[in-house]
Amino acid sequence: MLFRSTGLGKTELVAQIADVTRQGDYLILHVDTLEPVRWRIRAGINLRDLRTLIRLILKLSVITFLVVPTHWFKKAEHPGDF
Numbered sequence: 001m002l003f004r005s006t007g008l009g010k011t012e013l014v015a016q017i018a019d020v021t022r023q024g025d026y027l028i029l030h031v032d033t034l035e036p037v038r039w040r041i042r043a044g045i046n047l048r049d050l051r052t053l054i055r056l057i058l059k060l061s062v063i064t065f066l067v068v069p070t071h072w073f074k075k076a077e078h079p080g081d082f
Helices: 047-057 060-067
Strands: 002-004 012-023 026-035 040-045
Touching (some): 040 047
């Protein structure tokens, strides 16, 4: 997983999802960055956010990406500037 932020300038963070936990009315997504720094990033996701995420995942372009088996086994190419 890659992260970029306008606050970080051109810095790109390499990360992986570590865990998802429930805390009250939120799901807490825990992400560990690996390069160039080691951070634990947490995002609180409420039900409205989750509905939005599911709606976006159900877009045809995303479903096509998910169901093409050749994507499952190859190393992901860098997406370029995003």
